[in-house]
Amino acid sequence: MTESSRPSPVILIVPAEEHRTVLTDEFASRYGRDYDVQVTTDVLDVTDFAAALIAGGQHIALIAVDFALDIDAVDVLDVLRNVSPSSRRIVLVAMGTFGASLDELRPALAVGRLDTYLLIPQGPRDEEFHTAIAEYLSDWATSTSTPEVAGVRIVDDGTQIEVAGIRDFLDRMAAPWTRYQPDSPVGRELLAEAGEGAALPVVSAFGRPPLTGATEQLVASTFYGSPADLGDDYVADLAIIGAGPAGLAAAVYGASEGLRTVVLESEAVGGQAGTSSMIRNYLGFPRGVSGMRLAFRARLQASRFGARIFTGRPAEGVSVGDLHEIAYDGGVVRARAVLIACGVRYRRLGVPALEDLVGLGVYYGAATSVAREMEGRDVFIVGGGNSAGQAAIHLARFARSVTIIVRRQTLSETMSAYLVNEIAMQRTIRVRTGARVVDGGGDGRLEWIDLEVGPSTERHDADGLFLLLGAEPGCDWLPDEVSRDRRGFVLTGRDIPKSAWRGDLPPAALETAVPGIFAAGDVRAGSMKRVASASGEGAGAVAQVHAHLAPAPT
Known part of the structure; x- marks a missing residue:
């Protein structure tokens, strides 16, 4: 099916009669080009109405129900969820009844019966309202619909198990992808470009030559550059191992404060947090945020300050010295300070x-x-x-x-x-x-x-x-000088055995037993294993890096 013939996704509005005109105009004027805005005030028939849309080949991206209906708006959403469980669900509330509605809507929101409630716009350019709507539509599109633009093209015949990892990596990197069969027009074109006998899967993106026999690791390491691009004489002020919340926060704060900052990530940016479909208890995101979106924004933020982030580059070892050296597949990154923020990995089931x-x-x-x-x-x-x-x-x-x-x-x-x-x-x-x-x-x-x-x-x-x-640390490659507990988590500050202290004082709170090497986030012994705490530790580690790098007093 071509893009022009694909049915537009639906925004379904169920307004009270007194709000029908304003809500129809508000949604149609903003979203009518890309969405099929459907309006019905027939609450008793709304289930059949939604089912008919789906039977016609359309997907319902968002359902907005008016709190002023004669029947309970949340009950209407419950019924519609049975018809279209992937839709985002919103209750619309008039200004005059907003305060009275909260006692009913807050408990329903807390248990996921709706995604949010919003005030009905009172005039033009209600950007707070439309920001919320756009976020939910974007969340639906990235998690539910097929991408309209094939940023990355994958050719496989359905038997290559590597494709699952490639797709997961691309989703976590916010890179839209489309799969093609080898005998499709696009598939034949890419296979011809890759050359006779090209091994599947074949992956093409970003104007680079197609990758043959592609794996997640190969895609990650090829498409997003290499630390070797920095040059043989490059020395980072701060090298960060891991691009989860702790590593990304350190990258933002380090780069924004003028440190030459390099990040090595073995997989996709975001770490385990980046795989979360919706994080609802992270400060500053009242409507929740997906791990992918949080990681994507943090990556852009760090990059705009000058941090260099390289994916598909697992650390293989650290050599301790005046300049620490981090070995990775194909080279070495030298740095004056190192932050270990590689997080944890899931245990294997063992079956x-x-x-x-x-x-x-x-x-x-x-x-x-x-x-x-x-x-x-x-x-x-x-x-x-x-x-x-x-x-x-x-x-x-x-x-x-x-x-x-x-x-x-x-x-x-x-x-x-x-x-x-x-x-x-x-x-x-x-x-x-x-x-x-x-x-x-x-x-x-x-x-x-x-x-x-x-x-x-x-x-x-x-x-x-x-x-x-359950999580286990993935840092067996660390040198013996970096103290760890019996489970392999990195010890910092006062948790380090006194025999490893340098003098009578313990290292700084996030510093390891090696001067200039720090740890933050889930890999650190005693950490909270939460996104917010990892971000805080990553940011806090930068202050201690500054202290380490500061010239000794004369």
Whole structure:
């Protein structure tokens, strides 16, 4: 289907009669070019109205319901969610009833029955209103719809397991992509350009020659440059290992304060936080923010201050000296100070049959890029942390059923209350406590899993298994001089054994046992394992870097 023949996504408005004109004009004037703005005041028939739109091949991007309806607006959204679970849901409130509406809307918002409530515009150019609408439409487009512009083109025949990782990387980097079969016109064109016998998958982007036999690592390291581009004599003031919230915050503050700042990231910018479909408890984002969008904005911010960020460049070792040297695949970055902010990685499940199906229905992390492919399917999530909760809520927009599997007896032991409450309200999400996955399989892709629950084993049909297991540090490459605890997390400040102190005073709060090497975020022993705290530590580390780099007093 070409772009011109593809049905426009729908904005569905359900206004009270007294607000119909103003709301129709407000939405049609701003969004009528790119969206099919549909308006109905027939509340009793609204479900059939929405179902007819979907049956006609349209997707409903956003549903806006007037609080002034004769029936409960949130109940209307509940009914419409059954018809179009991926739609963003908003309640519109008139100025005169705003205060009275909050007692009803706040509890509904807290458990995810709606995405937000907004004041109906009182006049022209209500940019706060339209900023909110645009954010929700953008969030829907990036997580639900097919990209209109093929920024990256992928050619595969559906059997290359590497494609799942490539797509996930591109989504996390906010790079739109489109897949093509080898016998399609675009597929044949790219294969001809790649040369006879080119191995699939083939990936083309940014005016570079096509990559053949592409992997996530190859795409990440090829398309976003190399530290070698900085030159043989380049010395960074601050080299940051890891581009999660801690590393990005340090990059922003370091570069903005004049430090020559380089960031090495082994995967996509954003770290584990970048895979979160929606972070709702991060300061300053009352409507929530996806991990991808937060990472994208932070990357732009750091880059505009001059930080150089390189993806697909895992650190392989650090040599300690007056200038520390970070070894990576293909070279060395020299720096006067180093911040270890590589975060943590998910533990492996350790079931061989399921490890063989990674990328074929089994995924480590939230894998938001494949969520829309789970439409009408049964999926399982292993993990009890916030990332698992966010993934479950996101997948529930598509899947027929979502089952969270945890060994503990309750989710509340490890998950934030707002997520636990929202999960409890989702009719398609169930929680299996005291359970673990012990086996699984399928013909070429995942089809079933076995759960061990107490003394018995249960077999379940499964189309997707998302593994968000407990975290472990991925920094075995650090030198012995950097002290770590028994689990491998990096020790800083007073947590460092006194025998490793330099004199009678401990290192600075975020400094390791090696002068000039610091740690922040999830990789640091004792950290909170939250986005906000990691960002704070990354920013705070820059002040300590400045102190380290300052000339000694005379």
